[in-house]
Amino acid sequence: xxxxxxxxxxxxxxxxxxxxxxxxxxxxxxxxxxxxxxxxxxxxxxxxxxxxxxxxxxxxxxxxxxxxxxxxxxxxxxxxxxxxxxxxxxxxxxxxxxxxxxxxxxxxxxxxxxxxxxxxxxxxxxxxxxxxxxxxxxxxxxxxxxxxxxxxxxxxxxxxxxxxxxxxxxxxxxxxxxxxxxxxxxxxxxxxxxxxxxxxxxxxxxxxxxxxxxxxxxxxxxxxxxxxxxxxxxxxxxxxxxxxxxxxxxxxxxxxxxxxxxxxxxxxxxxxxxxxxxxxxxxxxxxxxxxxxxxxxxxxxxxxxxxxxxxxxxxxxxxxxxxxxxxxxxxxxxxxxxxxxxxxxxxxxxxxxxxxxxxxxxxxxxxxxxxxxxxxxxxxxxxxxxxxxxxxxxx
Amino acid sequence: xxxxxxxxxxxxxxxxxxxxxxxxxxxxxxxxxxxxxxxxxxxxxxxxxxxxxxxxxxxxxxxxxxxxxxxxxxxxxxxxxxxxxxxxxxxxxxxxxxxxxxxxxxxxxxxxxxxxxxxxxxxxxxxxxxxxxxxxxxxxxxxxxxxxxxxxxxxxxxxxxxxxxxxxxxxxxxxxxxxxxxxxxxxxxxxxxxxxxxxxxxxxxxxxxxxxxxxxxxxxxxxxxxxxxxxxxxxxxxxxxxxxxxxxxxxxxxxxxxxxxxxxxxxxxxxxxxxxxxxxxxxxxxxxxxxxxxxxxxxxxxxxxxxxxxxxxxxxxxxxxxxxxxxxxxxxxxxxxxxxxxxxxxxxxxxxxxxxxxxxxxxxxxxxxxxxxxxxxxxxxxxxxxxxxxxxxxxxxxxxxxxxxxxxxxxxxxxxxxxxxxxxxxxxxxxxxxxxxxxxxxxxxxxxxxxxxxxxxxxxxxxxxxxxxxxxxxxxxxxxxxxxxxxxxxxxxxxxxxxxxxxxxxxxxxxxxxxxxxxxxxxxxxxxxxxxxxxxxxxxxx
Numbered sequence: 001x002x003x004x005x006x007x008x009x010x011x012x013x014x015x016x017x018x019x020x021x022x023x024x025x026x027x028x029x030x031x032x033x034x035x036x037x038x039x040x041x042x043x044x045x046x047x048x049x050x051x052x053x054x055x056x057x058x059x060x061x062x063x064x065x066x067x068x069x070x071x072x073x074x075x076x077x078x079x080x081x082x083x084x085x086x087x088x089x090x091x092x093x094x095x096x097x098x099x100x101x102x103x104x105x106x107x108x109x110x111x112x113x114x115x116x117x118x119x120x121x122x123x124x125x126x127x128x129x130x131x132x133x134x135x136x137x138x139x140x141x142x143x144x145x146x147x148x149x150x151x152x153x154x155x156x157x158x159x160x161x162x163x164x165x166x167x168x169x170x171x172x173x174x175x176x177x178x179x180x181x182x183x184x185x186x187x188x189x190x191x192x193x194x195x196x197x198x199x200x201x202x203x204x205x206x207x208x209x210x211x212x213x214x215x216x217x218x219x220x221x222x223x224x225x226x227x228x229x230x231x232x233x234x235x236x237x238x239x240x241x242x243x244x245x246x247x248x249x250x251x252x253x254x255x256x257x258x259x260x261x262x263x264x265x266x267x268x269x270x271x272x273x274x275x276x277x278x279x280x281x282x283x284x285x286x287x288x289x290x291x292x293x294x295x296x297x298x299x300x301x302x303x304x305x306x307x308x309x310x311x312x313x314x315x316x317x318x319x320x321x322x323x324x325x326x327x328x329x330x331x332x333x334x335x336x337x338x339x340x341x342x343x344x345x346x347x348x349x350x351x352x353x354x355x356x357x358x359x360x361x362x363x364x365x366x367x368x369x370x371x372x373x374x375x376x377x378x379x380x381x382x383x384x385x386x387x388x389x390x391x392x393x394x395x
Numbered sequence: 396x397x398x399x400x401x402x403x404x405x406x407x408x409x410x411x412x413x414x415x416x417x418x419x420x421x422x423x424x425x426x427x428x429x430x431x432x433x434x435x436x437x438x439x440x441x442x443x444x445x446x447x448x449x450x451x452x453x454x455x456x457x458x459x460x461x462x463x464x465x466x467x468x469x470x471x472x473x474x475x476x477x478x479x480x481x482x483x484x485x486x487x488x489x490x491x492x493x494x495x496x497x498x499x500x501x502x503x504x505x506x507x508x509x510x511x512x513x514x515x516x517x518x519x520x521x522x523x524x525x526x527x528x529x530x531x532x533x534x535x536x537x538x539x540x541x542x543x544x545x546x547x548x549x550x551x552x553x554x555x556x557x558x559x560x561x562x563x564x565x566x567x568x569x570x571x572x573x574x575x576x577x578x579x580x581x582x583x584x585x586x587x588x589x590x591x592x593x594x595x596x597x598x599x600x601x602x603x604x605x606x607x608x609x610x611x612x613x614x615x616x617x618x619x620x621x622x623x624x625x626x627x628x629x630x631x632x633x634x635x636x637x638x639x640x641x642x643x644x645x646x647x648x649x650x651x652x653x654x655x656x657x658x659x660x661x662x663x664x665x666x667x668x669x670x671x672x673x674x675x676x677x678x679x680x681x682x683x684x685x686x687x688x689x690x691x692x693x694x695x696x697x698x699x700x701x702x703x704x705x706x707x708x709x710x711x712x713x714x715x716x717x718x719x720x721x722x723x724x725x726x727x728x729x730x731x732x733x734x735x736x737x738x739x740x741x742x743x744x745x746x747x748x749x750x751x752x753x754x755x756x757x758x759x760x761x762x763x764x765x766x767x768x769x770x771x772x773x774x775x776x777x778x779x780x781x782x783x784x785x786x787x788x789x790x791x792x793x794x795x796x797x798x799x800x801x802x803x804x805x806x807x808x809x810x811x812x813x814x815x816x817x818x819x820x821x822x823x824x825x826x827x828x829x830x831x832x833x834x835x836x837x838x839x840x841x842x843x844x845x846x847x848x849x850x851x852x853x854x855x856x857x858x859x860x861x862x863x864x865x866x867x868x869x870x871x872x873x874x875x876x877x878x879x880x881x882x883x884x885x886x887x888x889x890x891x892x893x894x895x896x897x898x899x900x901x902x903x904x905x906x907x908x909x910x911x912x913x914x915x916x917x918x919x920x921x922x923x924x925x926x927x928x929x930x931x932x933x934x935x936x937x
Contacts, residue, residue: 005508007494007751010501034500126515144511258522258529259567 011036014061015150015211023229030232033062033126033146038231045334047234051197052335055156056230057218060203065149066131068119070140077111077119079282080134082266082275088113093177093192096121097266097274098130099284103291104254104263105271106130107247110194112179120145125247130255134283150211154218155201155238158225160393163191163202166217171202172392185217193393196235198242200387200394240329240340243302243381245269250300250328250342265291268344269300270380298325299350302380305339305358306373308332314358316343316375324349327358333382340382341375352377401427401662403924404692406669406682406708407864407903409437410460412698413652414917415902415924417468420659422921422930427661428653429682429690431668431864434646435653437698438863438870439912441646445850447799450735451645452852453863454870455788455806456757458629458638459913460648461535463936467918473651473658476642479631480793482753485601486760486840492746493597494753497637505753509595516592520602526573527580528628528635529566533559535628535908535915536936538923539882539890581877585619586764596763603764604784607810609870609910611728613771614764618876625875625911638757640790644797648912664690672697672704672899674713679899682708694898694924698917700872701725701885701905703864709896718895721886725905726879729814729856729868730774732783734807734833737850741789741803743842755792760785760836770811777817779829779855784810785836802849809833814856814867821857829855871910872903881907892920900924 012035014020023041030039037059041047050056068076078085081096088094090113097108109123121131131142154163163171168182171191179192187210195201206214219227239246247253251264265288266275277289305311311330318324330341341358349356353376360371387394403419405412408430420426434440438453457477465475484494493509496502506514533556540552560569580588585606589599603614606623613619631637641647653663667688672695673681681691697704705714705722714722747754761767761784770780786808791797797804816825830853838845856868865872873879882890885905892900902920904910922932 005504007496007501007753010496010498010504012504031500034503126518129512129515129519132512255519256522257567258526260570260573261568 014059015208016059016061016152016215018212019215020059020229024231028231032232033064035062037062038229040231040233041229044231044233044237047228047230048237048334050226050228051156051230051234051238052199053156054225055154055159055162055218055227056197056234057215057227058153058155058230058235060151060153061149063146063151064123064126064144065146066121066123066127067143067145068121068131068140069117069143070138071117072138072140073117073119076135076138076140077121078280079138080131081111082282082284082288084276084279085111086279088119090115091178091180093179093194095177095274097271099266099288100254101284101287102254102263103265103284103287105247105251105266105269106254108245112192125253125256148208150206150208150214152204152214152218153195153197153201154204155195155197155199157200157387157394158227159201161395162218162221162225162227164395165221172395174393175391176389185213187213189214196242196244197238198244198381198383198388199238199385200390236329237331237333240331240342241333241335241383243379245300245342245380264300267291267296268298295347296350297347298344300328300342300344300380301350302378302382303327303341303343303356303358303375304378305330305341305375307360307371308339309360309362309369309371309373310339311341311343311358311360311373311375314341314343314360316345317357317359318346318349319355319357321357324356335383338382339373342380343375345377349377352379399425401425401690401692403694403696404429404682404690405696405698405902406672407431407437407698408435408649408653408663408665409698409903410439410649410652410912410914411902411904411917411920412437412696413649413656414464414468414914415696415698415921416661417652417656417659418918418921418932418934419924420656420661421467421933422925424928424930425660426656427664427690427692428656429664429667429669429684431666433666435663435665436646436649438865439645439649441644441650444735444852445737447802448737448804448850449644449797450804450852451641451790451806452735452854453733453859454645454912455790455808456638457641457645457648457912458626458631458636459911460629461914461918461936462630463934464914464918467934467936468652468655470648470651470655473654474643475647475651477631477639478642478793479634479637479639480756482756483601484747484753484756484758485597485604486744486746486758487597487762490746491597492744493601494747494751495601495756496753506598509597510593513593513595513598517598520592523576524624524627525635526566527577527624530560530569530577531624531628534881535913536919538892538919539884539907541882541888541890580624581621582617583620584615584617585623586614586768588620588623589764600761600763600767601759603767604759604761604786607767607771607784608786608808609731609810611726611730611774611811611869611874612876613768615768616771621877621880622875625909629911629913640794642794642796644790645912669708672709674709674896674899677713677895678897694900696900696902696920696924698903699864700727700866700869700903701901702727702866704901705894709899713896715895718886718889725885726874726876727866727869727872728874729859730811731856731859731868731870732779732809732812732829732833733854733859734809734830735852735854736805736807736834736848737798738803738805739847739849740801740843741792742805742844742847745840745842756788758787760787760840774811774813777813777815779812779832780810783812783833783836785833786810787837807833807837812855814860821855826853826855826858829853872905873909875909880909884909892923
């Protein structure tokens with residue numbers, strides 16, 4: 001990648017950089033795991049709209065990728081994560097979270113099963129040490145392959161159509177949370193029907209040397225179907241609409257929190273459905289069994305907020321103006337024409353339909369307008385169109 | 396000599412003595428600082444020992460100076476400026492070097508060159524040490540409550556600390572686990588501590604340096620991990636653990652303090668070595684100077700270390716025997732040497748390329764923790780380390796006032812150097828031989844170092860003791876080990892800046908929270924004195 005160590009280049013460039021650099025008119029870069037990723041290419045609203053209307057292309061190369069190889073690969077992952085993965089099939093993807101022994105969430109990610117001796121975990125935070133420590137005693141090798149695989153998220157309603165036009169054979173029959181090997185414009189690639197947008201979409205994994213070819217191919221039909229590269233700002237919008245939470249944004253990773261009370265367990269994050277207490281021992285199980293029995297004191301919920309001013313960073317109150325929590329992510333949703341957010345609420349306001357209040361400070365020409373906005377507690381998954389799940393996918 | 400009687404006289408014009416004096420003067424008291432030398436500063440001085448060059452010839456970098464004190468004493472107004480600097484590096488014999496950068500991503504990649512696991516572990520290490528810094532921060536400003544006392548003040552102090560420890564907002568509600576961690580951290584060896592995080596020798600060696608600087612402990616000695624914390628708990632503008640230069644050398648700190656003191660009506664009586672503290676009926680009331688003059692004050696404060704105070708200037712007959720014995724047993728062992736070098740040019744390093752920001756910070760020479768322990772073994776055997784841990788910096792890269800244009804000043808801190816040599820004590824020849832040995836070590840890492848030396852001041856613990864008055868040349872006015880920290884510092888039962896002599900207080904680094912150019916002992920002592928005088932302690936520091 002031409003990325004040997006130099007103090008003049010604190011940030012690495014992905015194999016797509018030649019293209020992303022050309023497309024990033026705003027020259028506005030975001031740091032993601034030591035890589036330079038466009039925050040905004042030219043217009044966040046248009047980049048967002050591409051993902052909801054045609055297709056958007058996101059460089060997700062900085063995602064951490066860990067190969068798990070060996071006869072105990074499945075057993076190892078089953079000890080690591082809260083979900084039962086023993087039944088995973090070749091070609092299947094599972095959404096997973098893993099906790100520390102206290103039962104607090106370290107990170108989330110996806111696991112890809114190539115075969116029973118080879119799995120691969122994708123995640124947002126670095127986990128080499130955690131995985132390696134867990135691997136002791138298993139016949140398994142954990143290898144950080146992050147730098148060897150280039151990756152694009154290709155998200156939006158026209159993605160299947162475009163891949164089909166590119167002669168990616170049988171792509172429409174790839175089911176959500178499955179992956180396979182395909183031929184794309186002469187390159188051998190792995191495509192999974194996964195993504196962070198909560199819409200129809202794919203993630204394309206290729207060799208570094210094929211990156212430019214793969215990138216270019218996705219824009220082949222741009223005259224008819226306007227595909228845009230999308231930056232991190234647009235990604236943030238779609239992921240909130242989709243109800244996906246992020247470590248160190250919506251909760252502090254249990255291994256990174258400086259203050260012990262900032263960590264969260266899966267139940268507090270609304271991820272109880274990912275915890276299988278009936279499966280064999282896994283890291284955190286003992287404490288999760290106890291936590292399950294306890295009444296939750298706080299929970300991350302979806303909020304539908306009055307008015308149109310985003311509640312970013314707002315404090316949440318009950319009707320008596322008692323502080324009950326905080327908003328972790330908030331936005332005006334163009335698709336829903338709603339003011340949506342994720343926020344923590346206390347035990348009296350966790351139920352869907354509960355009413356809480358957000359104190360929003362909205363800047364208006366050097367003055368702050370203080371808005372007291374009523375919020376309804378709703379499901380975090382704000383946006384979930386049928387086309388996301390349809391098989392075969394729309395061509 | 397004016398025959399004025401002072402409310403308070405401070406013996407010794409180091410940074411802590413000046414800090415105490417400033418707070419007392421600001422509270423409206425008539426205050427004098429009595430200093431042996433013609434200049435103030437103690438171990439925080441800037442001295443022109445070679446024409447055109449300014450040496451920070453004792454302490455050389457600044458991080459621990461509490462920002463509240465900076466603010467209270469208006470040190471900016473009196474010319475003090477702290478310049479943050481970038482990075483640090485450790486050079487290895489095989490031509491490799493490990494560089495540490497303030498840029499998070501660059502630093503990750505720098506460590507990853509040696510070990511990806513260590514690069515990741517550094518995040519956890521940083522978080523854990525930061526948590527310890529947060530725990531200790533409020534303790535620095537506290538007069539240590541005595542856990543054996545039932546006085547309301549001590550009980551309140553203990554409660555206050557317990558409350559802080561458990562507070563939800565400040566520290567995020569520390570639980571059992573964090574208490575275990577804290578006790579382990581305060582008592583472990585730095586080698587064992589780093590072993591829990593890292594696998595690469597060079598990463599461990601680089602980080603272990605902070606645990607042995609100024610300390611007569613080796614990296615394998617229990618208690619050395621705390622010394623690392625002591626060097627990490629400072630800050631530059633909110634960046635915890637960052638270090639900076641004081642513009643114009645470390646003397647700018649004490650010069651600014653002296654100016655602040657004068658502006659508040661305080662006197663500085665320089666060139667006046669105190670030979671005796673006058674005591675009558677177990678109460679101190681003045682001092683006798685070398686020339687026979689006497690200065691009288693209602694209260695006296697000693698900025699001298701606890702041994703110098705009670706073994707040299709207070710007469711034995713005035714002291715309880717158990718206290719006297721405890722003072723005699725106080726550990727204050729010299730273990731460090733210092734070279735201050737005027738350079739004709741910038742050194743060119745064999746390993747670190749020109750322009751690398753890591754090369755503008757502190758540069759270390761050491762191969763491994765094992766080598767550092769070997770260096771400590773030499774010290775125990777009464778000889779300077781054959782392979783010393785060397786901590787160098789070139790302040791003139793960042794501070795244009797330290798050397799003539801195009802020339803440079805290099806500060807070289809050397810660990811370990813004994814106070815007494817096994818083969819018959821220090822001589823002038825041995826001092827020069829020691830200097831030559833260290834410069835030879837540095838020279839082997841540089842293309843041009845040997846050719847650009849214009850002048851070198853070579854200091855062993857003997858020189859440090861002779862010039863600054865630090866017993867045995869211990870830079871912290873006493874070891875920073877658990878038996879001598881908190882309510883045990885300097886002497887159990889006398890950790891609250893008071894002494895067995897009425898109206899005689901202590902304010903130096905021998906007292907809590909210990910050494911480093913921090914000012915906290917001085918400010919804490921001032922607060923205790925003002926409480927005794929039923930006066931207000933006005934500070935951002937509370």
